[in-house]
Amino acid sequence: MRYLPKSQSDRETMLREIGAKSIDDLFAAIPAEYRVKGDLDIPRSYAEGEIVDFFRQRATESAQGYATFLGAGAYSHYRPLVIDSLISRGEFFTAYTPYQPEIAQGTLQSIFEFQSMICELTGMDVANASMYDGSTGAAEALMMAARVTGRSKSAVAATVHPEYREVITTYARYQGMPVSTFGCAKNGRVDLDTLALAIDDDTAGVLIQSPNFFGTIEDVAAIAEIAHDKGALLIVSIAEAISLGIVKPPAEADIVSMEAQSFGVPLGFGGPYCGVMATRERFVRQMPGRLVGEARDRNGKRGFVLTLATREQHIRREKATSNICTNQGLMALMCGIFMTVYGREGLKELATQNLAKAHYAAEQFKKSGATLLFEGAPRFNEFVIETKTDPYAINDKLLGQRIIGGFPLKKFYPELSNASLWCCTETTAKASIDAAAKEVAL
Amino acid sequence: MNLNEKIRKATTHISQNEGLIFEKSSPGKKGYKLPPLDVPEVDPAELLGEQAREDLGQMPEVSEIEIIRHYTRISTWNYAVDHGMYPLGSCTMKYNARVNEYVARLTGLAEAHPYQPERVTQGALRILQMLSEQLIEITGMDAITLQPAAGAHGELTGILMVRAYLESRGNPRKKILIPDSAHGTNPATAAMAGYAVENLKSNAAGMVDMASLEAQVNDDVAALMLTNPNTLGVFEQEIHKIADVLHAKGALMYMDGANMNALVGKVRPGDFGADVMHLNLHKTFSTPHGGGGPGSGPVACKKILEPFLPTPVVITKKDGTLGFDYNRPQSVGRVRMFYGNFGMHVRALAYIMANGPEGLRLTTEDAVLNANYIRKKLEGIYDLPYSTPTMHEVVFSDRLQTPKGVKTGDIAKRLIDYGFHPYTVSFPLVVHGALMIEPTESESKEELDLFIDAMKSIAEEAEQHPEIIAEAPHNTRISRLDETMAARKPVLRWKPPAAAAGK
Numbered sequence: 001m002r003y004l005p006k007s008q009s010d011r012e013t014m015l016r017e018i019g020a021k022s023i024d025d026l027f028a029a030i031p032a033e034y035r036v037k038g039d040l041d042i043p044r045s046y047a048e049g050e051i052v053d054f055f056r057q058r059a060t061e062s063a064q065g066y067a068t069f070l071g072a073g074a075y076s077h078y079r080p081l082v083i084d085s086l087i088s089r090g091e092f093f094t095a096y097t098p099y100q101p102e103i104a105q106g107t108l109q110s111i112f113e114f115q116s117m118i119c120e121l122t123g124m125d126v127a128n129a130s131m132y133d134g135s136t137g138a139a140e141a142l143m144m145a146a147r148v149t150g151r152s153k154s155a156v157a158a159t160v161h162p163e164y165r166e167v168i169t170t171y172a173r174y175q176g177m178p179v180s181t182f183g184c185a186k187n188g189r190v191d192l193d194t195l196a197l198a199i200d201d202d203t204a205g206v207l208i209q210s211p212n213f214f215g216t217i218e219d220v221a222a223i224a225e226i227a228h229d230k231g232a233l234l235i236v237s238i239a240e241a242i243s244l245g246i247v248k249p250p251a252e253a254d255i256v257s258m259e260a261q262s263f264g265v266p267l268g269f270g271g272p273y274c275g276v277m278a279t280r281e282r283f284v285r286q287m288p289g290r291l292v293g294e295a296r297d298r299n300g301k302r303g304f305v306l307t308l309a310t311r312e313q314h315i316r317r318e319k320a321t322s323n324i325c326t327n328q329g330l331m332a333l334m335c336g337i338f339m340t341v342y343g344r345e346g347l348k349e350l351a352t353q354n355l356a357k358a359h360y361a362a363e364q365f366k367k368s369g370a371t372l373l374f375e376g377a378p379r380f381n382e383f384v385i386e387t388k389t390d391p392y393a394i395n396d397k398l399l400g401q402r403i404i405g406g407f408p409l410k411k412f413y414p415e416l417s418n419a420s421l422w423c424c425t426e427t428t429a430k431a432s433i434d435a436a437a438k439e440v441a442l
Numbered sequence: 443m444n445l446n447e448k449i450r451k452a453t454t455h456i457s458q459n460e461g462l463i464f465e466k467s468s469p470g471k472k473g474y475k476l477p478p479l480d481v482p483e484v485d486p487a488e489l490l491g492e493q494a495r496e497d498l499g500q501m502p503e504v505s506e507i508e509i510i511r512h513y514t515r516i517s518t519w520n521y522a523v524d525h526g527m528y529p530l531g532s533c534t535m536k537y538n539a540r541v542n543e544y545v546a547r548l549t550g551l552a553e554a555h556p557y558q559p560e561r562v563t564q565g566a567l568r569i570l571q572m573l574s575e576q577l578i579e580i581t582g583m584d585a586i587t588l589q590p591a592a593g594a595h596g597e598l599t600g601i602l603m604v605r606a607y608l609e610s611r612g613n614p615r616k617k618i619l620i621p622d623s624a625h626g627t628n629p630a631t632a633a634m635a636g637y638a639v640e641n642l643k644s645n646a647a648g649m650v651d652m653a654s655l656e657a658q659v660n661d662d663v664a665a666l667m668l669t670n671p672n673t674l675g676v677f678e679q680e681i682h683k684i685a686d687v688l689h690a691k692g693a694l695m696y697m698d699g700a701n702m703n704a705l706v707g708k709v710r711p712g713d714f715g716a717d718v719m720h721l722n723l724h725k726t727f728s729t730p731h732g733g734g735g736p737g738s739g740p741v742a743c744k745k746i747l748e749p750f751l752p753t754p755v756v757i758t759k760k761d762g763t764l765g766f767d768y769n770r771p772q773s774v775g776r777v778r779m780f781y782g783n784f785g786m787h788v789r790a791l792a793y794i795m796a797n798g799p800e801g802l803r804l805t806t807e808d809a810v811l812n813a814n815y816i817r818k819k820l821e822g823i824y825d826l827p828y829s830t831p832t833m834h835e836v837v838f839s840d841r842l843q844t845p846k847g848v849k850t851g852d853i854a855k856r857l858i859d860y861g862f863h864p865y866t867v868s869f870p871l872v873v874h875g876a877l878m879i880e881p882t883e884s885e886s887k888e889e890l891d892l893f894i895d896a897m898k899s900i901a902e903e904a905e906q907h908p909e910i911i912a913e914a915p916h917n918t919r920i921s922r923l924d925e926t927m928a929a930r931k932p933v934l935r936w937k938p939p940a941a942a943a944g945k
Contacts, residue, residue, distance in 0.1 A: 001801040003537050004808055005886035011808070014815045014887060023807045026814055027708055029677040029831045034714045036803075040707055042576045045798025048541050055792065059550025061565030063558050070555045073779060080474065082509055084547065090524030091517035094538050096863075097734040102918040103521035103858055107733035110516060113463050116935040120499045126934045129734065132591035135779035163779035170752075170775035174605065174636030217493045246486045248495045266547075269566045270556030270780025271591070272736035284932070290734065295928035297920040307928045313594070313630035314869075318639045323630035326592035326724065329734025340463055340509055344501035346474040352486055353479055359489060360481035378490045395559070404558050430480040 001045070062269070067432040068404040069361075071382045071423025072213070073134065073161045073239050074270060075262045077350075078427055080341045083264045083334050093330055097290075101305045107329070108304035111292040114336040121244045121339075121347075122258070123251035124278035128289035130328040131275030134259025135164040138207060138237045139171035140288050140322055141257040141277060145205025145233040146177060147286045147321065148254075154179045154205050155198040155232070157190050159212035161239055162412035168207075177204075188216030188374030188384075190223055199230045207257075209237040210250060214374050214421065215358075215382030217247055224252035241335075242425075243380040245342075245351025255279045264338030265331050274331035285311060288322030350426055354381040357424035361433045365422070368441035373419055382423045384409065384416075387440050391420035394439050403432055405439070445859070445916050448899040451526065451892045452861025454917045460515040464936050467502040473509050500938055519919055520733070521863045527885050527893055531835045531866035531878025532625065532673055534703045534725035539796060542728065542789035551788055556780040560765045567764035570756045570781065573791045574740075577721060580794075580802070581699075582712025583742035587751045589782040593700060596720025596739025597631040597667070599752060602774040603718060603743060604665045604694050605635055606750040610772065615664035615693070621650060623674060623870040628667045628698060637664060644872055648674040648828040650684055659691045669698040670711070673870040673878070674828055675813060675835035677704070685715025694718065694747075702726040703882065704810060704834035707803030718743040723783075727790035738786035752777050808883035809834045812890060816879055819894045823901045827873050835880035839873050843901065846908040850875045853900055855922065856914035860896035 006014075011023070020026055027035070046054070068076055087093055091106060098104030098111075111129045118127035131137035142154045154172065156165055158181050165181075172179050182198040185191040190208055199206060206227040210218035220236060227234040236250035241262040250256055261273040279287055285308065293307035313320040342350055358381040366372050370385040385406070387394060395405035406422035413419075424433065446454075487494045504512070521528070528535035546552065554566050574586045590596035601618065608614045618632040621642045629639040642658060645651040650668070659666075666688055671677045678684060685695045697711050697719035703726045705711070711719050723729045723738035731737075743751070753773045754766035766781075797805060810833050817826070817836040824838035840850040854864030854877075866878035881890060903910050915921070 001797060001804055003539060003796070003801075004804060004883055005889075006808060010887045011811060014811055018811075018814050018818045020814070023811065026807075026810050026831070026833075029679055029833070030709045031679065031682070031714075034682070034709050036708055036710060036713075039799035040802065041579050042794060042799055042802075045801050046795045048796070051541050051792050051795050052545060054795070055545035055548055055551065055569075055788065058565030058569055059548040061563075061568070062550040062554045063562040064550030064553070066558070066562070068555050068558065070557050072557055074556050076553070076555065082473075082506060086510070086513045086517070088543065089514065089517045091520040091522045092513075093543075093730045093732050094523035095520045095733045096528065096530060096533055096535060096731045098520075100521075100854070100858065100864055101923050102855070102915050102920060103519070103863065104733075105919060106516040106518065106520035109462070109519075110513065111734075112934075112936070116462075116464065117501060119935045120501055132595060132736075133779060136591070136595070136777070161779065163776060166753075166776040167778060170602065170777055171634075173775075174602070175634070176636070217490065219493075244495070245498070246495050247490065248493050266552040266785070267555050268546075268552055269554040269563070269784040270782070271778075272738075272783040272785050284934070291932075291934055293928045294933035295923040295925060297923050299921060301920050303920040303923045305923050305925050305928050307925065307932055307934075309929075313626040315626070316630075317626045318629035318633040320626070320630045320633075323594040323598060323627050323634050324592070325594045325625075325627050326722075326731075326737035327735040328591075328732075329736070330730070330732030331736060333733065337509065337513060340502050340504060340512075341473045341506070343467070343473065343503045344469075344498045345503065346472065346476075347498055347501065348495075349476055350474075352484070353476060355486060355489060356479055356481050356484040359484050378493050399559065399562065404555065404562075407557055426476065433481070 063404065066402045066404050069406045069422045069436060070404055072407040072421055074267055075240055075425060076267055076427055077242065077262050077425050079264050079266065082341060083337045086337055087330055087333055092333060098306060101303060105303055108292050110333050110336055112304045114332045115292060117336065117339045118276055118278055121249060122256040122278045123249035124256050125281040126284050127276055127278035128287055128291055130332040131277055131289055132328060133273045133275040134237060134239055135167040137257040137275035137277055138164045139168045141235045141255045142168060142205045142207060143175060144255060144286050144288065145235060148233060148283050149204040151202045151204035152177055153203045155203055156181055157208045158183045159214055160207055160209040160237060161213050187376035188214045189218055189377045192222060192226060195223065196226050199227060199232055203230060203232040205233045205235050207235045207237060209239060211240055211243055211380045214384050215379045216374055217378045217380060220250045221252050240380060242351050242354055245347035246355060247380060260335045263335035265334050272328055272331055274328045274335050286321060288324055290327060353426040357428050358383060361422060361424045364433055364437040365440050368437045370440045381425055382421055384419050384421050385440060386419045390418060397439050398436060401435055403435060405436060445910060449860050457518050457919060458515040460512060462936055463502045463504065463512055464500060466504050466508055469503055471503045471505050473504055473506045526862065527881060527889050528863040529865045529879045529881050531880040532700055534880060534882055536728055536882040537884040538728055538730040539793060542792045545792050546785045546788045561763060564764055567756055569788055569791055571764055573787050574756065576794050577740055578742060580706055581719060581742045582710025584745045585748040585751060586740055586742040588740045588787055589752045589778050590739035590741055591778055591783050592735065592737035593720055593722040593739045594627040594631060595777065596741045597627055598634055599777045600696055600718045600720055600741045601631055601635040603747050603750040604696060606774045607747055608664055616662040619658060619663055619666040623672050623872045624667065624669060625700065647830045648676045649678050652680060652683065655684060655687055659687055659693055661691065663693045665694040665696045667696045667698060669700055671701045671704045671833040674837050675832045676828065676830045677833050681714045700725060701834060704806065706806045707799065708806050718747050723786050723790040728793040729786040729789040736783050736786060738783040750774050805883045812881040812883065812885055815890060816881060816894060820897055823898055824877060835878060837873055838877040840875035840877065843904040844875065846904050848904040848908050848911050850877050852911045856900050856911045857896060858915040859917045862893055862896060
């Protein structure tokens with residue numbers, strides 16, 4: 001086996017030194033009746049070239065090279081090549097969690113920079129080193145709000161990603177956390193009257209998403225005022241991180257729960273992605289996840305360490321803020337590099353291109369006869385159209401042109417039967433938009 | 443004395459200094475170029491109104507070469523598996539094969555959107571199905587979900603399934619039994635699933651104490667969370683009796699699969715009585731640890747728990763194509779959006795394919811051989827608190843060194859000078875001053891001998907020059923950091939010098 005660095009004679013020498021007659025002696029602790037007899041029933045060992053061929057074949061069976069109008073929580077953005085070049089350094093991807101700071105300063109400093117950039121973009125004071133993803137991050141943010149306020153209930157907008165809401169339901173069930181839902185107005189934004197009715201004196205956290213699942217940018221300040229009036233915390237979930245390049249940060253929020261996949265993490269059929277939580281300094285001790293902080297060594301030299309670990313499971317066990325241990329470290333590194341590549345000017349320029357493409361597409365679709373839903377509030381790079389025909393039928397036609405159409409919303413919102421959610425990014429070509437505009441006319 | 447006299451594996455060398463990326467930034471520098479816009483330009487202020495953002499504050503502005511140098515320089519300050527042995531107990535820091543990285547980046551897989559139509563996604567679905575089938579065979583279980591994002595996430599999923607199963611039978615019960623040697627994630631998970639935690643004592647051999655178990659299992663116990671081999675590297679020899687005691691009272695056995703690297707191809711948890719377990723693909727199945735993640739924590743279970751698996755699951759449809767089944771009324775629900783850390787599933791499948799049945803078995807044998815070799819060579823030089831047979835990891839204590847004031851954490855820091863990453867320090871909690879060593883199968887005899895020599899040499903230093911160890915490491919860029927101060931006055935983000943000073 002090519003990954004194993006021992007010859008048969010090495011093994012024999014070692015067994016001799018241990019005082020074992022055969023390797024079986026070392027497995028004597030396992031009762032004989034449970035030992036595997038013979039081989040596991042899995043395929044034979046493959047050569048490297050065979051493995052590459054196998055996966056190349058699977059890749060061609062996975063819509064390789066198609067144009068896509070899908071967003072809905074996973075976004076197709078160009079990934080600068082320096083990202084994979086850098087994260088492929090063994091020093092980064094074959095290292096463990098930086099528990100030994102003297103030989104992990106590379107990882108620690110990169111996380112500190114990541115935390116700093118997330119704070120800068122979201123308007124929060126502190127950000128953690130990552131969560132699994134946007135969905136579990138949102139669930140954990142609601143649990144954090146319950147710890148901070150000592151209250152038990154949650155209120156979640158119906159325009160939060162439906163799969164995030166499903167995860168929240170799973171997490172909340174055994175936390176003794178009732179979850180209520182509030183809807184949106186005609187313009188796609190949270191209906192403020194319904195919101196006010198959904199919050200009471202026992203509401204710990206109010207969760208919204210902005211831009212929301214329909215692509216609409218929420219009026220965070222107005223929502224914050226209602227939540228804060230009742231003593232609840234406002235949690236803003238951001239699924240499309242690129243929006244922060246031109247959309248006002250949710251500075252009125254108490255917790256920001258982000259899915260940073262758009263910052264250079266591949267779509268990868270849904271994962272691994274990069275959740276991240278950011279909050280106010282005064283709530284930091286209730287925040288889950290790892291945190292990197294600045295420290296000084298004996299000679300006064302600056303370095304970085306994992307800090308405030310008394311929140312975490314390896315110290316506090318059942319009293320910890322979360323059971324999270326392994327996070328999405330390498331994805332956070334990807335995001336950090338992406339944010340560095342684009343930086344202060346580039347993120348703005350990139351976000352503006354997204355805005356322009358989506359705006360053009362929405363206008364073209366309207367001209368073709370599709371109805372644009374949720375008009376009257378600002379959007380970023382996604383929009384909802386209603387068509388005369390079933391969106392699945394439209395998508396079938398586009399698929400023949402190697403184009404994947406928008407996301408049919410009836411999967412999650414049966415009342416929106418002929419509506420679909422379309423996303424354009426900087427990678428969406430005008431030609432694809434024009435081709436799609438023809439089909440949505442039908 | 444010469445501090446470096448006995449160090450054979452490592453030598454100090456020049457490493458580059460590098461500040462924070464913000465400290466290299468200046469207005470007008472760029473590391474990107476966007477293509478020209480092929481649609482009409484828009485004015486964000488007009489389209490977004492008062493939601494438009496003014497500026498991006500202190501986000502960096504740097505060129506591409508500076509980005510490459512910045513991250514390359516700081517990367518050289520890390521120790522990694524690619525440098526050498528990384529004997530962190532319970533973490534299974536094994537070799538991360540390059541073919542895994544290559545295939546995970548193939549365009550069709552890396553660019554697949556989770557909502558693209560199933561009929562043009564058969565390749566990705568087949569990968570999920572093949573990995574599922576092979577992990578089921580390896581664990582001896584009946585069904586699996588690949589959705590959990592990490593080990594602790596798998597634990598939560600598995601315990602929620604236990605809860606849903608018990609609830610379907612009328613009573614979810616109140617508590618989870620957890621041995622005192624368990625990882626911290628186990629009790630934290632039980633709490634997240636709404637259970638009380640009850641501690642279970644180990645016996646003198648480091649195994650579950652059967653008498654305590656029998657006394658503690660009653661109608662309030664939902665499950666025992668058991669790591670096997672446990673964190674002492676000891677296989678629970680009475681594992682089936684443990685399962686019988688639980689099952690007799692209607693409780694289930696959850697197996698924490700963190701230590702599966704000791705078992706693959708030799709014994710299957712499904713055969714020895716486990717009802718549900720998670721795997722850590724980033725440990726046993728070689729997906730890289732990435733400086734903290736991502737992981738992947740599939741949960742395998744017996745038939746009785748299958749209806750409760752998270753939605754969706756991959757199925758073969760009537761027409762023979764693959765797809766997702768969302769119609770699972772008894773499911774615990776979703777634990778993560780989409781289908782899990784797919785990129786890790788690709789890597790794990792590539793690892794299993796490279797090994798085949800013989801390779802997996804030999805891998806396990808080498809992992810156990812390496813741990814036993816270290817045990818044999820260091821026993822007596824370091825205190826071995828449990829003489830029970832060792833599987834894939836061995837736990838010593840610092841009892842022989844503490845009289846000179848040298849503790850496990852100090853020995854760990856001195857090991858850094860010797861060119862090794864430290865072992866796991868002060869865990870498991872059942873051993874006072876623990877040194878928990880897991881070499882994995884990836885170490886050659888030469889590397890193991892260097893490690894053993896280093897550990898022996900440090901033991902000698904502890905006798906003759908304990909002050910060297912107390913102040914270690916000596917050869918790193920920075921010395922020990924003041925972690926107490928870092929926690930007392932946390933600085934968790936960079937601020938421009940003026941803002942930082944004004945605070």
